[in-house]
Amino acid sequence: MTETLLETAAQAQERDRYTIEQEGIPSPVLMENAARALCSLLESRLVAGSRILILCGPGSNGQDGLAMHRILQEHGWDTAAYCPPGQSLQRRILENRGIPVLTSLTQICALAESLGPDDWIVDAMFGSGLSRPLEGTWHTLTEAANGSAARILAVDVPSGMDGETGPLPGAVIQADLTACIGTRKLGTVLPAALPLTGEVTTLDIGLGNPNTPRTVFELTASKARTCLPVRPLLSWKGTFGKVLMAGGSRRMHGAIEMSARACFHAGPGLLTVAVPEILQPAMRCVLPEAMLLDLPGDPDCISEEAVPAILHAARDMNVVSAGNGMGRQEGTRTLVQDLLQKTDVTLVLDADALSVLDPHWLHRPGGQTILTPHPGEFSRITGWSVSDITANPVKAAQEFTRAYPDTVLVLKGAITCVSEHGQVWVLARPDSSLAKGGSGDMLCGIITGLAASQNPLEAALCGVWAHNQAPLCSKKDPAAFGPQDLVDALSDVWKSLREGRDL
Ligand SMILES: NC(=O)C1=CN([C@@H]2O[C@H](COP(=O)(O)OP(=O)(O)OC[C@H]3O[C@@H](n4cnc5c(N)ncnc54)[C@H](OP(=O)(O)O)[C@@H]3O)[C@@H](O)[C@H]2O)[C@@H](O)CC1
Numbered sequence: 001m002t003e004t005l006l007e008t009a010a011q012a013q014e015r016d017r018y019t020i021e022q023e024g025i026p027s028p029v030l031m032e033n034a035a036r037a038l039c040s041l042l043e044s045r046l047v048a049g050s051r052i053l054i055l056c057g058p059g060s061n062g063q064d065g066l067a068m069h070r071i072l073q074e075h076g077w078d079t080a081a082y083c084p085p086g087q088s089l090q091r092r093i094l095e096n097r098g099i100p101v102l103t104s105l106t107q108i109c110a111l112a113e114s115l116g117p118d119d120w121i122v123d124a125m126f127g128s129g130l131s132r133p134l135e136g137t138w139h140t141l142t143e144a145a146n147g148s149a150a151r152i153l154a155v156d157v158p159s160g161m162d163g164e165t166g167p168l169p170g171a172v173i174q175a176d177l178t179a180c181i182g183t184r185k186l187g188t189v190l191p192a193a194l195p196l197t198g199e200v201t202t203l204d205i206g207l208g209n210p211n212t213p214r215t216v217f218e219l220t221a222s223k224a225r226t227c228l229p230v231r232p233l234l235s236w237k238g239t240f241g242k243v244l245m246a247g248g249s250r251r252m253h254g255a256i257e258m259s260a261r262a263c264f265h266a267g268p269g270l271l272t273v274a275v276p277e278i279l280q281p282a283m284r285c286v287l288p289e290a291m292l293l294d295l296p297g298d299p300d301c302i303s304e305e306a307v308p309a310i311l312h313a314a315r316d317m318n319v320v321s322a323g324n325g326m327g328r329q330e331g332t333r334t335l336v337q338d339l340l341q342k343t344d345v346t347l348v349l350d351a352d353a354l355s356v357l358d359p360h361w362l363h364r365p366g367g368q369t370i371l372t373p374h375p376g377e378f379s380r381i382t383g384w385s386v387s388d389i390t391a392n393p394v395k396a397a398q399e400f401t402r403a404y405p406d407t408v409l410v411l412k413g414a415i416t417c418v419s420e421h422g423q424v425w426v427l428a429r430p431d432s433s434l435a436k437g438g439s440g441d442m443l444c445g446i447i448t449g450l451a452a453s454q455n456p457l458e459a460a461l462c463g464v465w466a467h468n469q470a471p472l473c474s475k476k477d478p479a480a481f482g483p484q485d486l487v488d489a490l491s492d493v494w495k496s497l498r499e500g501r502d503l
């Protein structure tokens with residue numbers, strides 16, 4: 001299976017219901033599976049003498065916690081559990097076994113304060129049934145847990161976090177480890193959620209598959225692997241496609257140079273670069289492998305006179321990129337409009353090409369378009385606010401690609417969403433190595449290089465993965481990691497994907 005689902009709380013509840021009602025696996029069996037998987041995860045992190053405090057809520061998330069209390073006691077661990085008064089299956093079992101459950105809030109808060117760094121708090125307060133922000137007892141318990149020196153294991157989601165929209169206002173558990181039950185919850189990959197989940201793992205508890213269509217997935221190594229262009233032995237340069245990259249201006253020469261270098265190292269067969277005359281000598285030096293297209297008109301930037309030459313060359317290409325360091329002059333606007341409206345070649349539009357883009361042009365006579373905006377550029381294209389986009393980039397990407405069916409969107413950021421036809425793949429592996437000018441140009445180059453021989457969605461998925469993984473191959477500190485390091489790392493990324501090993 002190459003797709004890893006990200007589910008909303010409602011979808012997770014539907015899966016639980018399907019397993020219990022349609023398949024006939026009783027709820028207590030699932031709960032026992034969940035509790036045992038949670039215990040073995042936790043026990044792999046415990047040391048001799050670790051103490052465990054389990055905070056249990058009123059629903060099934062709390063039932064998982066109470067079952068953990070029983071299992072961990074059976075295994076000889078020093079555990080205490082809090083649960084509000086009320087009857088439930090797991091509580092009855094604990095009573096029958098003579099295992100106590102605490103109900104005093106003051107006692108629990110004192111206990112949380114007494115714990116040390118080898119101890120753990122299990123947050124089993126709320127999971128997919130959270131319906132409102134945490135208040136009263138739950139607010140107090142959350143503050144006590146967050147203030148404790150103990151580490152926190154969150155069951156399914158950190159309490160206070162909505163499974164679809166991420167953290168609610170008010171108190172939210174700040175977990176060190178989140179164990180998603182069955183599937184990872186969509187809310188946990190949103191930008192506001194990432195600092196609160198800690199390490200995330202997903203536990204298989206034997207849930208069924210309701211076979212309802214799903215649209216949001218995690219971008220994983222195995223998905224990226226299926227999108228990597230194959231390189232047959234009996235190949236020639238034509239096998240890997242022809243690329244034209246247009247960009248650059250007197251003031252911004254680096255962007256197109258970095259983009260073209262990254263593109264070359266993504267493996268296209270032939271690379272031609274269209275830069276203004278002033279950049280040609282530098283381009284010859286930094287990338288002698290590339291061919292150069294002579295452009296008439298303004299020697300300092302791509303002006304309107306240069307557009308026909310680029311359009312003419314574009315007709316012979318598998319993919320054309322535009323925008324890196326191009327400037328926002330009339331020539332850029334005409335080029336972007338004409339490429340979209342007068343050609344059917346696959347296009348990758350980045351940077352300045354996005355700033356001059358009129359979204360109506362995206363309804364093309366033929367050909368697909370890959371857009372690679374950051375939230376600011378995406379806000380200009382859509383008219384949506386940057387804060388709405390960054391609060392839920394998944395929803396924004398989904399809405400956009402439903403409206404523009406010929407478009408593959410790469411909505412960049414600390415988390416990046418790749419979307420087509422309302423389906424979204426989310427990459428939530430933040431790395432500050434990439435938070436610097438030029439990273440986006442390199443991503444555009446990698447995707448363009450891949451799109452020369454791969455379909456646009458696969459090129460985008462594979463390119464986004466490779467770009468994000470490159471810093472892992474480098475020994476550089478994130479502060480010092482730069483464009484050349486990224487180019488140097490690409491070879492290892494491709495090899496690891498091809499050989500099926502993790503970096
Ligand atoms: N079904 C199964 O067999 C399996 C389930 N599993 C586990 O169950 C979890 C889902 O369980 P769940 O649906 O019972 O939801 P859960 O999150 O425990 O809470 C719901 C309760 O909390 C209450 N409540 C909500 N918000 C509140 C607030 N802010 N403050 C106070 N109260 C609040 C809410 O009350 P209400 O909103 O109706 O007022 C309701 O009583 C799932 O995440 C997974 O861990 C797995 O073991 C697999 C098998």
Ligand SMILES: Nc1ncnc2c1ncn2[C@@H]1O[C@H](COP(=O)(O)OP(=O)(O)O)[C@@H](O)[C@H]1O
Pocket residue numbers: 351373374412413414415416429430431432433434435436437438439440441442443467468
């Ligand atoms: N903290 C981060 N974690 C992961 N990726 C990041 C982070 N910050 C930036 N990136 C990635 O780096 C690139 C930056 O692109 P962009 O903002 O267009 O920069 P520029 O145009 O200056 O090259 C994007 O691909 C983005 O996803």
Ligand SMILES: [K+]
Pocket residue numbers: 061123124125126127154155156157158159
């Ligand atoms: K929880």
